[in-house]
Amino acid sequence: MGGGRGASVNAEVQYEPVIGLEIHVQLKTRTKMFCGCELSFGDPPNTHTCPRCLGLAGTLPVVNAQAVHYGIMIGLALGSQIAPRSQFHRKNYFYPDLPKGYQISQYDVPLCSGGQLGEVRIHRVHLEEDAAKLVHLGASGRIHGAQRSAVDFNRGGTPLAEIVTEPDLRSAEAAREWLSLLRTTLRAIGVSDVNMEEGSLRCDANVSVRPVGSSELGTKTELKNMNSFRFLAQGIRAEVERQSELLRAGQPVLQETLHFDPSSGRLTPLRSKEEAHDYRYFPEPDLVPLEATPEMIEAARAQLPELPSARAQRFAGALGLPAERARDLAFRSELADFFEAALAATPNGEPVALANWMQTLVERLEDGADPAGSLVSPAAFAQLVAMVSEKAISREAGREVLDMLVAQGGDPAAIVEREGLGAISADDGGLGDVVAAALASDPDAAEQVRAGNMKAMGPLVGYVMRETKGRADGAEINRLIRQQLGI
Ligand SMILES: [Zn+2]
Secondary structure (H helix, E strand, O other): OHHHHHHHHHOOOOEEEEEEEEEEEEOOOOEOOOOOOEOOOOOOOOOOOOOOOOOOOOOOOOOOHHHHHHHHHHHHHOOOEEOOEEOEEEEEOOOOOOOOOEEEEEOOOOOEEOOEEOOEEEEEEEEEEOOOEEEEOOHHHOEOOEOOEEEEOOOOOOEEEEEEEOOOEOOHHHHHHHHHHHHHHHHHHOOOOOOOOOOOEEEEEEEEEEEOOOOOOOOOEEEEOOOOHHHHHHHHHHHHHHHHHHHHOOOOOOOEEEEEEOOOOEEEEEEEOOOHHHHOOEEOOOOOOEEOOHHHHHHHHHOOOOOHHHHHHHHHHOOOOOHHHHHHHHOOHHHHHHHHHHHHOOOOOOHHHHHHHHHHHHHHOOOOOOHHHOOOOHHHHHHHHHHHHOOOOOHHHHHHHHHHHHHHOOOHHHHHHHHOOOOOOOOOOHHHHHHHHHHHHOHHHHHHHHOOOHHHHHHHHHHHHHHOOOOOOHHHHHHHHHHHHOO
């Protein structure tokens, strides 16, 4: 039948995801967006409130200048245009976490427009206030059997920057990587704690799919509540799969908001997606337009550090690190800072060797720990790497010394001296004797190496390594074996 054929044709269509992100960033100001209440995380509920952030009648908002400053810094870091005059609007909706009945946000004239980070274009960045936090009480919170929720207004009014990207991402993995770049950038400029678990960085995704090769956009859904990098990728993958299956089956995708449930990995409809006009946006009558003067913009620019993407390019370009290693360091500024301090501590520092040893150092520190907080100083670390490079100690001994540095700190040269880890070289004669012993202990292997079978080298080198407890240099052992066999 015709219908059957149509379905089978659809089943062969390959769909490509089209993904845009909306990121809410809590700004690390001292006080809230429109009142003087201090920001708090983890304080007892409702201890940071005032008539203004509780939305009591007769109160007026005052814009937090530090939040504006941070908003401009974000815009500059993302290459956006800063609007000389932007406007706050009221976004009207009813929900228990919004005592005023509206959120003060920005609508048609945001603070920042356009820009790009990595491969992704930025649509806009605007300032707004956070809603209060709803706490859903468990069984103990039930009254007359009804489920109850409480409101903690400490969070209500926290300054937020909302960053909206263009739909430039084409896979869940790309979305996750890009969000990581954004987080690194925001952390480097110091405007936010950017902690997804604590909610200071929250990411929603707009997802649609379209047949590969098509340039039209399909109907998109909005995914909420993906509060970790893993969940973001999981949620997007599940939604791409769901939409592709619908289209293959000839069903439409509905425009709606979906809630991601981390425990099941499933998406459930939250509400049909609102249109902007549902919010009855209108200009906030209690605030004059926000003026970003050239002086304010220059002050923000002056505070921008070297951004992680620029740092990664410098590490790869000027220092010659492999691109991936350069990114690994530059995207964690604490690693990049330590690396640069170590490089500065060595007159003839070898960036590539130092970067490779940074990897080893990171593996030995506790998960995610900042090396600056460890017992290893950049200077000691640099000295250790130099000793290995100069073959004063073997690579294996270097790892041992690094372990001791991590455990108790100290001076690498002193540790090498104390532990007798100095390299045994041909010069002092000791290594030559061990190599001779290795050849004598395994005449078969020696004969095979002489005959050109280099695989037989393994047991001979292993013998020397064992005898010298890893203090000999591998290349040096190789050279001596060849020399003694006359090849
Ligand atoms: Zn307040």
